[in-house]
Amino acid sequence: MPTDSLTPLSSVDVTSNVMVLLVDDQALVGEIIRRMLLNQEGIDFHFCSDADKAMDTALLIKPTVILQDLVMPGVDGLDLVKRYKSHDELKDIPVIVLSAKDEPAVKCSAFATGANDYLVKLPDAVELLARLRYHSKAYLALKQRDEIFKALRNSQQQLLETNLQLEKLMRSDALTALFNRRHFDECIEIEWKRAAREQAPLSLLMIDVDYFKYYNDTFGHVAGDVALQKIAQVIKNNCYRPADVAARYGGEEFVVLLPNTNLSGACLVAEKIRQQVQEAAITHVKPAENSCVTVSIGVASILPDQQQQTTALIRQADDALYQAKAAGKNQYAPQQS
Secondary structure: OOOOOOOOOOOOOOOOOEEEEEEOOOHHHHHHHHHHHOOOOOEEEEEEOOHHHHHHHHHHHOOOEEEEEOEEOOEEHHHHHHHHHOOOOOOOOOEEEEEOOOOHHHHHHHHHHOOOEEEEOOOOHHHHHHHHHHHHHHHHHHHHHHHHHHHHHHHHHHHHHHHHHHHHHHHEOOOOOOEOHHHHHHHHHHHHHHHHHHOOOEEEEEEEEOOHHHHHHHHOHHHHHHHHHHHHHHHHHOOOOOOOEEEEEEOOEEEEEEEOOOHHHHHHHHHHHHHHHHHOOOEEOOOOOOEEOOEEEEEEEEOOOOOOOOHHHHHHHHHHHHHHHHOOOOOEEEOOO
16 A cells, blocks of 8 residues: 655656655545556656645655645645645646546636646546646746746846946956046036036046155055055045046046036035045155155036036146146145136
8 A cells, every 4th residue: 555755756857757746535546546657657656645744745745746635634625725826835836636526616616726637536547647747747847947037037147247347347447446537538428418407516626646756766666556546545435425426537647526516515525635645644755755645636616518518627627736736736726717
């Protein structure tokens, strides 16, 4: 006589094998169906005579099709079908209801509950085998499709993340991790048009490291790179808003684009950057021994219009930077009215 089996068959190839779970309180029915399937290639049979254990058994052996008796002691077969269909791991497994009744109303209730098929027991062996193979094949195809879709989604996500990383690298300066000149050029064009539409001020800081050539000549280019990284971090820390753009403009020059910011607001940001760079106390020999690295900053602000070009703002900030340099460095200079 057949016995209840709860042993998972880990060696089974789920892509080709039919894993049948019969839930029926009658051991005789279990034995008859076991014999029907005994010599069938690629079919594994499990029998559960206790309906209360049906869910646990199904979760353990992971059947590809469930044969489910409709009437069992203490358990409504249709309620058990509902429980399969409400469980995330079992809801897609096809359920074939076995019943002694060949009545349309009973069949209708079974299908409405979620059963995939209906057989009057005991079914013909050929018909039973055909239905088991059909439903199992459909279930395995569904699983395979879901796995393919999952793999595709994962690949798409990985591709998206890779593309975002590449895009980020294309927009970043390798040394300082600020935005690069290319990204700044794109941003100033976008912000210029937006400011022109909204009639909002657009400000720009042009920042240059004082005596940087002497720094490189004295301490070497590696130390010069470290100094630029520290200054870049100070600049980045003072760009609080998402729209603010801090970029390496070239060499030891940096720019900060400040949308919707007037001249006085931009000057406040410039002074904070100047002070914090000085407070970083990066040792220098210019303008005198035991000096520290400083920056000069040109500040410009404009109310853009469609007739002007972005170069107008850049030119004003560059002129202001020249004024800061000429006035003795380590200071900011606003544009001349």
